Structure formats: C-alpha cells, structure tokens
Amino acid sequence: MDRNTFTGLFLIMAIIAGSIYFLKPSEADLKKEREVQHQDSLKKAGLAKTTAANKTTANFDTAKTAKVDSALLKMPFGAASVGKQEFVTIQNKELLVKLSTQGGKVASVELKNYKTFDKKPLILFDGDKNQFGLKFAAGVANINTNNYFFTPSVKELNVAEKDSGSVTLRLSYSPTQYIDYVYTLKGEGFKLGLTIKPTGLDAVIANSSALNLNWAASLHKQEKDMKQERQYSTVYYYNTDGDVDYLSEGKDDQKSISDKKMNWVAFKQHFFSNVLIAKNSIAKTDISVATDVNDTTDVKQMKADLSLTRGADGTFPLEFYFGPNRFNTLKDQGHDLDKLVNLGPGPLKYINRFATLPIFNLLNKFNWNYGLIILVLTVLLKLVLSPLTYKSYLSMAKMRVLKPEMDEIKAKVGEDNPTLLQQEYLKLYKKAGVNPLGGCLPLVIQMPIVIAFFKFFPSLFELRGQSFLWMHDLSTYDSVIKFAPISLIGGVDHISLMCLLMTISTLIYTYFNNQISGATGQMKYIGYITPLIFLFTLNSYPSGLNYYYFLANMFTFLQQYLIKFMVDDKKIHAQIQENKKKPEDTKKKKSGFSAKMEEMMRQQQQVQAKNKKS
Secondary structure, eight states: OOHHHHHHHHHHHHHHHHHHHHHSOOHHHHHHHHHHHHHHHHHHTTOOOOOHHHHHHHHHHHHHHTSOOHHHHHSTTGGGGSOOOOEEEEEOSSEEEEEETBTSOEEEEEEEEEEOTTSOEEEEEOSTTOEEEEEEEETTEEEEGGGSBOEESOSEEEOOTTOEEEEEEEEEEETTEEEEEEEEEESSSSEEEEEEEEESOTTTBTTTTEEEEEEEEEEEOOSSOHHHHHHTOEEEEEETTSOEEEOOSSSOEEEEEOSSOEEEEEEEOSSEEEEEEEEEEEEEEEEEEEOOTTOSSEEEEEEEEEEEEOOTTSOEEEEEEEEEOOHHHHHHTOTTGGGGSOOOSHHHHHHIIIIIHHHHHHHHTTTOOHHHHHHHHHHHHHHHHHHHHHHHHHHHHHHHHHHHHHHHHHHHHOSSOHHHHHHHHHHHHHHHTOOTTTTTHHHHHHHHHHHHHHHHGGGOGGGTTOOBTTBSOTTSOOEEEEEEEEGGGTTEEEEEHHHHHHHHHHHHHHHHHHHHHTOOHHHHHHHHHHHHHHHHHSTTSOHHHHHHHHHHHHHHHHHHHHHHTTOOHHHHHHHHHHHHHSOGGGSOOOOHHHHHHHHHHHHHHHHHHHHHHO
16 A cells, blocks of 8 residues: 555545544433433323423413403403413311412412421422313314413412311303312311312303313422332222223323223322322223433323213312322222222232231331331241241251252262153152152242232331331431442442341341252352342332341241251151151152152153164
C-alpha cells in the first residue's frame, strides 16, 4: 500500500469516527426518546399524560371560552362550560375530601389518621391527572362533565362522629333541567356516598337509562420502596357472581369486560385503595393500568370506563371507599371488599384466611408488639408441625444408618449402571423397612404453609410503620448498609440485616441437616445455593417476613436438638437388622409408588442391556 492510499484510508476512518462521536445522541435525546416510547404505551392504555404543548392549547382554549358568546350559550350545558374552579371541603373523623366545582368530582382525598413513610400527610391522589366525568350525547354535542362547572350547595361540611351530612353539586342545563351529584358522609368511616340524579333530561340525553363514566387517577407514592409498592398496585374488579380478578401488577395492562356485570372497581395500591361501588351494577367495564417509570412521585396511573345502570327511581347510586387495605376493615364494609387483600392463590388463600389470619387477629388483641406476635405465631406453628418434623428427622436418621450398606452396594455395582444401582438401593430399602421419601414428605406437606406466609406478610397492613429492634418498619426492608444501585443484581442498593441473618441461619440449618441425612456429592452442595439465591430475592421484601423465616430456622434447630436425644442410632440400626430378617410376607405391603419405581427401573435396565448388545 503506497503512502497516498494509506493517508486516504486514514482520513476516511477519521471522518467516520468523528461522525459517530459528534452525531451520537446525547443523554437528553435518549431520555426524550424513552419518554416518547412510554407515552406511546400510555396512549395505547388510554392514559397518556398531557404534554407541554397540550397544556398550552388547553390554557388557550380555557382563556378563549372564558369569553362568553351567544353561540356558546346556545350549546347544551353551554353556560356551565365556563367558570372558575373552586373547592368544597367535606370531612369526618377519617377523611378529608376536596370536591372540585370543575367536574363536580372528588379532587383529592387525605386519610387523616395515616401518614406516608416519611411522616407527611397521606393524600391518595390530587391534581389534574385525575378525572371523573359522565360522557353522553346531548343534541349535537358530546358532553364530558369533567370539563363543566357545577354549583355547590355549601362551601364546607364538617361531619361530627354521630352525625351525617350531604353536599350537592349541580350541573345546570336549565332551571328545571340539571344533573345533581349528591355526596353524603357519615361522621365515622371511610365511605363517601355519591348519588347521581339527572332531572328533566330524558329528552336531552341520548339513552339516558345508562350513563358512561370515565374515572382515572394517578396514585401517589406512600411507602418507602417504590418498586415494592408498584409490585402490589393494580386495578381490581369484582363481578356480581362473586368473583374477583385484577390486571397485571408487573406491566401495563388493559381489559374490556362485557359478558359479566361488575359490582365494584378498585384502584388498589399496596396498603390503600380507592374503590367505586355501583349499587345497581356496572353493565360494561373497560379498565387499564400503566406505569411511568420516570415518575418518582406517583406509583401508577389507573383508568376505568364504566357503563352505569340507572335505578328504578331514575338515579345512579354509587359509593366510594377511600381507606386502608386492612382485612378486617375491608370486611366490615361489605361487598366482599376484603378480597382486595391478596392472600395467595388456591389453597394458600384458605390457609391464610382460615388459619393464619384468625390466629394473628387473636394474638393482636393482646396489644403486643408485632415482633412479639410474629414470635408467638412462629412458636405455635412449629408446635403444630412438630410431629412432621420428628418423622422427617427419624427418616433421615434411618437413611444415615443405612449409608454404609449403600456405599458397599455402590462399590459392588459401580456407578456405570445407575439404573441397577437404584434398583439395588430399593431392594435394601424394602428389606430394611425404610421409606427413602420419608424425610421429604413431611417437608413437602409443610411447604404450602411456608409459601402461604410468603404471601401473608407482604399483604399484612398491620405491620405498616411498626418497629421492632432495629427494624423501623416491619412492612418493608431494613437497610443497614446503603450503596449505589448495582444493575447486575436488579438495581439492589442496600443490604437488609434481617435478610442476611435469615440467610446465615438457613446455611447453618443446611449444614446440620446434611449431617443428619448423610448427604454427599451434589446433593450436599445444592442446599447451600438456594439460600444465597434467596439472599438477593428477599433482600427487598418486608423485614417481618425475613424475621419469621429467621425464627422458623432457629426453632427448627431447637426441635432437632431435642429430637436428637429421643432418637438413638444404635436402636435404629438394630431395628433395621430385625426388619431384614423378617420374611417377605410379614413385611409391609409394597406401596404403589415403590412398585412403579421398581418396574420402571427394570424396563430401563432392559433397554440399557439391549443397547449394549447392539
């Protein structure tokens, strides 16, 4: 290659490199592109946020419509299309609700007796991201009451404990034709009644026997861990057949339901919910949920388009529940609202609902610290399961006593023929009267309970904000060490001390369990891998859950230590030798599982023999 050619190639490479460097998108451009992609996702779910351009247009339109002209006044509800937003405050012992004259809607809700994780007022939602409007056709106009101005009957209402009160917001079509939103509130409780009363509008509103309601809310962050709060937040819905279901908790989701009528729809967060109950049922339901990953103040955006059915008196009776996801509190509200608390699928739900929860509620009556309640709950559970623990230990002790004979068989048969080796092992088990699965079955029986607790503690409202030892909040993780997020392990930015203690106790338990069972080879080390995996998995889970698992390990140590004095290896060995001397017909009948195992191994041995011959 001559000098000119080399120089030309060098210049071309320099131009390409410079172009890549100078023309690459900036971090701001990349962030903008990610935001655009997310907005596309929100649009698909019907939850797109108002952009700056849209806000400018909206402000311009408001300013323009503020100039009342005769054409606007002649439109249906024209006089109500302009006005100034004002707020009506209604409150009782539990709730402070602000109603907006624009849309006649619930503009914000504060739970007076609760605080956020950082001790600020707990406001479920507020601001322009929230909508509540009836959609209908009136003449040539398509009306959304969320954009129109209502006239309130009072400016403020404070309801005493034993009293009840109401506020009416009216959207006028004419002096004798209007829509009333009648809000009712008792002195105590988390419910806010809403009765929608159209008057004289049957000839104005098309298909007035049903109204379409658009309800949307962007729910504020209340808890310490945004990731965990989003994990347990989504839209729940409950039909008139008594079935509850919910949208995805881990991704944007939407669903349209027209084959069943709904009783209520809930915008559920981890520990608080906003529920809309339709006393006359909901004929059609379109719901969606979306997450703005760049938003650090709001958990999720939820939306419900509902077709409301009119009652015999011409009204649409509704009811809101704004309150905690405490099982007993929800149960007291009726309408099966307690099904908002996810106690696990299938049998796990029944274990938690009819066993774990009643015991927990009983212990809760003693007004103990929740750390102590978890301790007593663990002790009671271990006592109930102690017969299974004993059987498991005894079975593992028998296998340990048989290990020398199993090693002899292994040396005799060799490891080249695993099918024959397992067959010889089964013969030994049969002669000795030992069930090789005896140590596993009790553990398998206990597994549903262990998994049930995995669902129980994260859903337990009572642990929220409760401290024990160094753990300031048993409903979330305890971070004794904080560091920069590590993307390789899911963005972990802390180490939970209780999770670390739980992991160490599990490793120690695995070590002693291997000593009891006499595990060797790969089986000996597999048990050490699982706790290390759970260290990263449970690191961000509630410290109350890790505390329970830690206690369970400790009491298992204690049980095994006590059982050790009750189990004599020499007596077990003598009993096994006696069993081996008994005639076959005097021994227990072979189980169906053992017979199938032997038959399967025989078939495998025959196949291997044929393969060797060929």
